[in-house]
Amino acid sequence: MALDRRRFVLTGASGLVGASLGLGRPYLSRAADRPALSHGLQSGDVGSDTAMVWARADRPCRAMIEWSTTESFAQVRGGVFADALPETDGTVKVALEGLPAGQDIFYRVSLQDLAAPTIRSPGQVGRFRTAPADRRSVSFCWSGDTAGQGWGIDESRGGMTIYSAIARNRPDFFLHSGDTIYADGPIQAEVKLPDGTLWRNRVTEEVSKPAESLAEFRGRYKYNLLDRNLLALNAQVPMLAQWDDHEVTNNWWPGEPTTRAEHLRKKYADPNVLALQVRAARAFHEYMPMRFDPAEPGRVYRKISYGPLVDVFMLDMRSYRGANGENRQTEYGPDSYFLGPQQLAWLKRELVSSRATWKVIAADMPLGLVVVYDTDRNFGSEAVAQGDGPALGRELEVADLLRFIKAAGVRNTVWLTADVHYTAAHYYDPNKAQFQDFEPFWEFVSGPLHAGTFGPNALDNTFGPQLRYVKAPPAGQVNVSPAAGLQFFGHVAVDGRTEQMTVTLKDAADTDLWHVTLDPARG
Missing domain, CATH: 2.60.40.380 (Purple acid phosphatase-like, N-terminal)
Structure with a gap:
């Protein structure tokens, strides 16, 4: 050479x-x-x-x-x-x-x-x-949401210990489902917990305020990399990273004016999110170990083939969406974009061409959970779901995708996601859905990795999600600290002989909470 x-x-x-x-x-x-x-x-x-x-x-x-x-x-x-x-x-x-x-x-x-x-x-x-060329067994873990809601690195409590739990599973790779940082959430030196004890954060200058400058966005990634658990995992396990909202600011959409009450509290100097997004995207690509696409330098969506058994389709549900609003359009157009036409066409092509047994769709937001956009006004839709009833708004795009998957004969799709800060298993049943032209599929939710725990969210019946398992804080408790142990990740194991997929939901102590084994469809 x-x-x-x-x-x-x-x-x-x-x-x-x-x-x-x-x-x-x-x-x-x-x-x-x-x-x-x-x-x-x-x-x-x-x-x-x-x-x-x-x-x-x-x-x-x-x-x-x-x-x-x-x-x-x-x-x-x-x-x-x-x-x-x-x-x-x-x-x-x-x-x-x-x-x-x-x-x-x-x-x-x-x-x-x-x-x-x-x-x-x-x-x-x-x-x-490296990915196998033969049908040997494959395993991986996934979750999202790191250092959110002011819960940073408390070294007296071991730091971000869930990353050590993930490492103990010896996965082939770790899928970070977004909110790799919380650029918009200040981290204070001390937080008083309900039991009277103190959560003592390690702090740096860059995490003391919402990130606006490129240096501050970079500083958020450097902060997470001060944690010994994350450093050890990174040295042993490759990461597949995607982004969601907190890499920029909470619930953002492209071109959004910084006029929400939440923005005003954060005292952003820029008049719209685009300026923040440009700096945030640069820092994200600098600090995440992901491919660079010269044809589209800021691109996040991509396919990772991990041998004959697993293809992972990494989505970007943030960069191409229309404005967050009531999300009740009756016709598909720019206002109802979520993946956007280009990414949607790419996903369809790649799903059809995939020869892997399992097609894992890595979505940074769940399909059937209602997530409110502006919590100060209790207004608007942040994710896909906009409430019970027929497909409207962003649901039109998802309906089109699900219909295509059925018509094209794409088998064995499984959706993995995070975002909502609890863990759950959803089975989407067309017989119990308002929109029914699709094959049944599973969606598994896990997180947070190291952030406040919330939930659960309401299920939207448009695509017929059936709750098979959930673990979240007791009713009325929000932003529960990592000290409570309600931090979650998921583990996926695909058997090389039977090609069965076993999905296990776990907590920060590496306790198995719930699991299901899925048989691959043939033909």
Whole structure:
């Protein structure tokens, strides 16, 4: 492999490239002089032969990334380099390519000083498992909502311990279903709990107010990466990330004026959300280990194929929607967009072309739960559902999609979501629905990861959701702290022999709350 500006030749077990670069002096390792990795490592969007790798440096430098199939790095199989510069807040994100399928991959990141190339940091090692080429068993976890409602990192309580619970399941990947940060929620040093004890947050300057500047949005991601549980998970398990509203501000829609009472309380200087969205999207893409699409640089929706058994369809229910309002249009048009025509057409094409046994639709918002847009006025619809009755507004788009899935013979779709801050299992039954032209399917809800717990929300009968399980706070309790243990994630296991999918809803203590095993439809 020839050395150019993107790739470098790796020589020897140490992975140092001095020989190939013609450098005669040994690399120096003075701790005070060398650059350092500031927020751990991440991997993501892993396939059978490729994966994204992420790191952040504490100063401008060159990041050298090498990979091997053994933890000892006895044989380095390949590598790339990328420059960590102020323009991206010191973050680097590269694609490792040509990886073997179904294999544990170890990657090592070290940093080279730009002014003194002989000064180099020691390597830090992460790992992930590539998607299999054969029908071996696959498992993964999902949830959403991190550091919301003012509940940050209380190190005296172990920090964001649910991430350690997820890691104990040794999933092939973790699906973060949105609200990866809470850019709009200040985190205070102390919060008094109902039992009189104090929740003591670790705080930084960037989390002291709602994020508006690019630095403040970036600071929210850096804050979460101070948590040792999340750092440990990131180093061992690849993440598939999507976004929802709190990466920008609560319940936003594109072009929304910042005139709601909630916006006024947050004292936003910008007259509309678009300016916030531009900065927020840049920070999101800088800090999430996801693919970059040069044809549409801000794109979040994408398909991740994880072997013959599972395709994951990552949706973006935020960027293309119409205005949040009463959501009762009788004809489909810009005001009732939710996914939007382009994303909807993409999803239909990809579902039809998928040959995976299970088509997992990763939605950042649930289909059949009523979510209010403006809680100060109790006005408007934030999600799809707008109340019982025939399909109206955004439900027209979902009805079209469900009708298409049935007509095209797409089998074994399962919807995974978060957003509502409790956990539940919904079975959508056309025999009990107002709109009936679809095949039955399941939707599983899980969250929050580390935020206030709420719920449950009202079910909308348009698509006939039947509640099979729910766990939420007792009636009348809202914004329940993580100290109460009502933090949730889901675990999905697909058996390589039977191809059955078992979905288990879990809490922060890794307790199995409820599960169901689904048989794949044939034909």
